[in-house]
Amino acid sequence: MAAAVTKRLHMRCIFWTGQCAQLYGIRHVCRKSRSFASKSGEEVRVPKIYTKTGDKGFSSTFTGERRPKEDSIFEALGATDELSSAIGLAKEFCKDKGHPFTEELEKIQCVLQDVGSNVATPHSSARESHRAKTKFNSQPVSDLEGWIDKYTEELPPLTNFILPSGGKSSASLHVARAVCRRAERSVAPIVRIGEADHEVARFLNRLSDYLFTLARYAAMKEGEAESIYRRPERH
């Protein structure tokens, strides 16, 4: 019984602390645990969210390297985390309108956890077992392409530059799209030097196209007008 409670708490803690990848969350959980006696007198380990090991401005990769917090890996992990958060907010607006594609957004958030795991595992210090656990395959890219094609078929062709607009669902999907492009910029140099899988870069590149298409689709479904670019008048 105690073991089951402990495990459940640990699993929860993986979500609390594993901002970038559940995989290395597990290690943190172990370091962050403390014990107390339950009503029945059994020892229960309660995980803490903080280890204080990051206080000096360094943190760990999944391969166990200690690197400064401004390292390109943590920049990319942070940008990926921001992206998932932006998608999460957009998903809530879309849910309010009853859009069925919120399931796709949730799947994408799960894939972004895998993006984080891959980025947090620099190939230069990864063992074969690390690489096997965090390999990023091409299926998520194919899924995005299928979804983009499906929505594009229903949308009127683009004849103007559009501005982020078209109601709250659409505008928040545009915010997510812009954050996605930042995540792509931060991951690109890591992939270029061979420290993360190429498929991760392809995924982020396709994801911004998906979010753009979905923003337009959401506006269309909600009957919201998209603002178009008009050249400001010169005086």
Ligand SMILES: Nc1ncnc2c1ncn2[C@@H]1O[C@H](COP(=O)(O)OP(=O)(O)OP(=O)(O)O)[C@@H](O)[C@H]1O
């Ligand atoms: N500021 C950050 N931005 C992006 N990723 C981070 C940042 N800080 C840590 N990480 C990554 O996220 C993982 C979990 O973050 P966590 O906050 O537990 O790390 P920490 O700051 O090293 O530890 P602690 O918060 O316990 O002092 C780390 O192992 C590291 O890979």
